[in-house]
Amino acid sequence: MPSLPATRTRNSLVAIGWAPRARRRASAKLALQKALVQNTIAAHDRPFPPTLIRRKTLKAAGVRVSAALGWHAAARTPVAKVRALMQALRPLDPGIELMRLGPHGDGGYLVPDDLDGIRYAFSPGVSSESGFEAALAERGMHVFLADASVDGPATSHPRFMFDKRFVGCLTDERYITLDDWHAAKLGDDPAELLLQMDVEGAEYETLLAASPKLLAKFRIMIVELHSLPQLWNEPFFAVASRMFAKVLQSHAVVHIHPNNCCGSVKSAGLEIPRIAEFTFLRRDRLRSMAYRTTFPHPLDRPNVAKAPLHLPPCWYT
Incomplete structure (x- = not known):
């Protein structure tokens, strides 16, 4: 890892992606929780069936968690x-x-x-x-x-x-x-x-x-x-x-x-x-x-x- 100035703080390390693995996992978990809450609240304002709400909520949460962990989905072979x-x-x-x-x-x-x-x-x-x-x-x-x-x-x-x-x-x-x-x-x-x-x-x-x-x-x-x-x-x-x-x-x-x-x-x-x-x-x-x-x-x-x-x-x- 490149050397860092002494003034770099722990938060700045997180911001540029050098957080420890445990910290990244904690961030991903928090992102999942926030996504579930935000999408559930938003769903109450839309006239969507419950099944569709759950599907959209889980999909949005999955996208946010994947981004937080650095995962990228690959296309499925036909x-x-x-x-x-x-x-x-x-x-x-x-x-x-x-x-x-x-x-x-x-x-x-x-x-x-x-x-x-x-x-x-x-x-x-x-x-x-x-x-x-x-x-x-x-x-x-x-x-x-x-x-x-x-x-x-x-x-x-x-x-x-x-x-x-x-x-x-x-x-x-x-x-x-x-x-x-x-x-x-x-x-x-x-x-x-x-x-x-x-x-x-x-x-x-x-x-x-x-x-x-x-x-x-x-x-x-x-x-x-x-x-x-x-x-x-x-x-x-x-x-x-x-x-x-x-x-x-x-x-x-x-x-x-x-x-x-x-x-x-x-x-x-x-x-x-x-x-x-x-x-x-x-x-x-x-x-x-x-x-x-x-x-x-x-x-x-x-x-x-x-x-x-x-x-x-x-x-x-």
């Missing part, structure tokens, strides 16, 4: 747009069996049994579980891992190579793009690749920043998508839908597994998991274009020890 995106993401049956790699819980994923010839895997987002990466390494892949929040993978393996960095849309001391990471490790090597990414929301910017040439090298991509109910928020939808459109140019969705850690949101007849694991297969590897019509898959497992969350039918019917 239902037709959300439904169309879900249809574009409808999982295909690739004509290849799916198999499970990694733990029988969080950190394990379903992938097409099409791993022969894949020599390298990139796995940004390490956290405390490396069972999936270990399974890839045991199959002969060299696995590149990256995560600035830990000092290394949870387990060691001679085929693991770790970088203490986050992936993102730019490269600096703390972040690296997928293209720069690939170039640093493999240069111009045309080898087939696998991507497994769980980066707590950074997947959108990371994939948007990746070149189509690099994405086409990934035969299989497993990406955990976060904040999916924000698709109802039009600015978020604009970003997420462009990311999906980019990936779908070269890949198809072949499996979706909701993470049961965080539940789902129902709205307008659609149910959207808060977090879901998407498995993509490059389109030239597809042996079938039929849609998958049965969920969950027999190999699906809950991520955490609570009630399972199956993929809602609106995603595959």
Whole structure:
């Protein structure tokens, strides 16, 4: 915060927006109370029905409270747009069996049994579980891992190579793009690749920043998508839908597994998991274009020890 002259008073700090959070909340509460009183008094002078009075009072109060807290409402995405995106993401049956790699819980994923010839895997987002990466390494892949929040993978393996960095849309001391990471490790090597990414929301910017040439090298991509109910928020939808459109140019969705850690949101007849694991297969590897019509898959497992969350039918019917 910039330095202030000694003559600045506490009230002047409030006036320019530097009040402590508790003070701002108190101001918001007072604004709500005043709005309710003022609008209720004003309503008695107008011949409006009681229901309309309550609606107008609450709306006006909500506007004042939002302004006091610095909140700004975003436009809601039309239902037709959300439904169309879900249809574009409808999982295909690739004509290849799916198999499970990694733990029988969080950190394990379903992938097409099409791993022969894949020599390298990139796995940004390490956290405390490396069972999936270990399974890839045991199959002969060299696995590149990256995560600035830990000092290394949870387990060691001679085929693991770790970088203490986050992936993102730019490269600096703390972040690296997928293209720069690939170039640093493999240069111009045309080898087939696998991507497994769980980066707590950074997947959108990371994939948007990746070149189509690099994405086409990934035969299989497993990406955990976060904040999916924000698709109802039009600015978020604009970003997420462009990311999906980019990936779908070269890949198809072949499996979706909701993470049961965080539940789902129902709205307008659609149910959207808060977090879901998407498995993509490059389109030239597809042996079938039929849609998958049965969920969950027999190999699906809950991520955490609570009630399972199956993929809602609106995603595959």
